[in-house]
Amino acid sequence: MAGSTGGGETIMATRELAAHELHAHAAPQGFIRKWVFSLDHKVIGLQYYFLALTAVFVGMFLSLLMRIHLIWPNVSLPLVGEIKPETYLSLLTMHGTIMVFFVLTTAPQGGFGNYFLPIQIGAADMAFPVLNMLSFWVTFLGYIVMLSAFFVVGGAPLHGWTGYPPLSALQSAGPGEGPGADLWVISIALFCVGALMSALNFITTTLDMRARGMSMMRMPLTCWAWFITAILGLLAFGVLFSAGILLLMDRNAGTSFFVPLVVVNGQLVAHKGGSPLLWQHLFWFFGHPEVYIAILPAMGLCSQLVSVFSRKPIFGYKAMVYAMLSIGLLGFMVWGHHMFMSGMSPYSAFAFSIMTMAIGVPSAIKTFNWLGTLWGGRIRLYSPMLFAIGFVSLFVSGGISGPFLAQPVLDIPLHDTYFVTGHFHLIMGVASIFGIFAATYYWFPKMFGRMMSESLARWHFWFTFVGTYAIFMPMHYLGMAGATRRYSQFTELAYLRNLIPLQKFITYAAIVTIAGQFIFLFNLFWSMKYGKKASDNPWEATTLEWTTATPPPHDNFGGHTPVVYNGPYEYSVPGAPRDYVMQNDPATVAAH
């Protein structure tokens, strides 16, 4: 062993050896070990990413069917035929579930987090590579089980992504509530297991595998975001898992955790005494943090990109970290605001309401810090930056309706309307999707060694940005006018009939926006093969992933571990030779 008197050199060598030693696996050779059952966090990241990519197109297709049905109710549609009200509910359930779990939770954390967290902190891999592989394959299994719900007797479930009992707990409650609903619960439980294993890996990796000099407060904000997201996942997914087990027992073992004495189709059910509210509490104790699980990685990424492309240090690094931490913390104390309709005590509602509005404070800190970073920057409007700014825009416009809905007196009339649909799609759905797009455009050169087409990316941005506003802003007006969500037709009531022109507008906007996504898809696959060759650091960014080869070698840094001397946002440094200082650059110090 190396002696302690060997000085820096020996320590260095020992550390590099350590990195080598701890990188539990050698570069695999065969196709199966390299691309299928891979232990490499980069390959696993790509696997998560492509899983989410297929999922997002499935989810988008389902939403398209719903939108078409809403304005042309009598049209028979491809693959699904005639859409009955319950078919519509199945589409809605599967759209929500697939999007929330297999896209918004999967791509930002499982995809980009897996690929870039180890590289950005200077590690050779995740802490537990085998566990990492398992988390992906369990998630994949969950995805297959979820999709299979379409193809069983009765079809996919109709209880919505929130799965409220008694509807979700009784086989007889409707078509789709038979085997389809069982598959749905099993899929969610599998997803929870995958997410828990993944959270374990992320937390351990962040705490224990940072390179020399990479203190917590020198981590890029993306790493902070993944770390905090993992903590949220660790605390939240266990609760959803438990709720899923109870639901499965209610459905199949005759227990009454969630099912009270109810009459279904004129028949008294065999259950009694259970509490549907118990499910709601458990579900939303998970469900609200889940919103932040979807959005936090995008926040971290947005912070990163705003700094890189403004050529300025992030405004208030520490404030950003503490804001994310407090958003995470407060996120666990506000679940009741999803349940104002449940008849909760006004005192509890008041407490939940105050806590919810308090989240506005760290959210505003983040927003103003993004604006503060942009202010006076030498802004380079490349596609990742466009999407990052788009994210800020959507975060503000989607977030601003949050304090409205946080008040029970406003939530009760608005809750079951399109107002809520517009709100959460802007802030949780599309904002997070913008994060995924920004990440794709930003890291594509590192992942695939080529640049994506910038002009196609711009077209894609404007289609998506204008399109999403055109889709989701009118929904707020629909909601205020009283249009109820989850209805499959609006022809029955006169006041809803009057809103059909607005519904038509939304559907047209949706069709155009969805068409725009094929620009992205084409760009993604075309650029992998024909894109311009990328240099190692095309954006002139400072973090560690840009110090290594493109694409990174199996152990990320080609046999050595980086040493970190600088913070992650050293841009436009006075006296420095370039307008950015790499995190592992020791030389520039003398200039100061």
Added chain:
Amino acid sequence: MASYTPTVSLDDPRTSTGGNGHIPPHHHDGDDFGSPFFDVRLRRARLGLVVGLTGIVMIFISFSSAYVVRQGLPTLDPRTDVLLHDWFPVPLPSLLLINTAVLLISSLTMEIARRQAARKAALAQLASVPGVSMHAKEGVSWLALTVVLGLSFLAGQWMAWRELAASGFYVASSPSSSFVYLLTGMHGVHLFGGVVALLTAGAASLLRRPADSQAIAVDVTGWYWHFMAFLWVYILCLLEFVH
């Protein structure tokens, strides 16, 4: 205005030994077991275990809160149309006490096995020195004993279930019996995971994998096992005393 804050202090670098840079760097100067960086790997595995246990704790917290909430809920009686309190505690089989004793003893044997594995890993280093001959002392296999006790506990739980069923308490009979089956079942599944981990560690030893890898596996499983024993005592108290 952006200002450059020189953070270069290479002479005394802040390192990530898990303590946010405050812990002085540890240089692995020969105090490691069999292969280098035993302590790094052990620390990492233990950290992973703590994080993993947090997830498991959340699962059981959810069940516990459901248990407490359900007790307070009244039920509508369809015949009389009045709200009734329908929570009647299940008389727990006394066999559970014996099972508890078995599990606690297994925790003890597990601890002995854990320390034994750590010692073996330390000695493996010495054994590689030329001229030093080490006679592996093959005594009681505490690991195997723990597995046997763990499986006995699971068998005992199964018998307790049979006893419950024989006295008319099935999963769906009453809200309290649902929770008895749920909590014991979930604990059993988790403990079975521990048995599988021990068997894997044992197999690694038979396959002559390095002693330190085995020591890490046994160490982490050991702490997991203790946690499972603690969790069982908690569940038993919850079922017995919280009505």
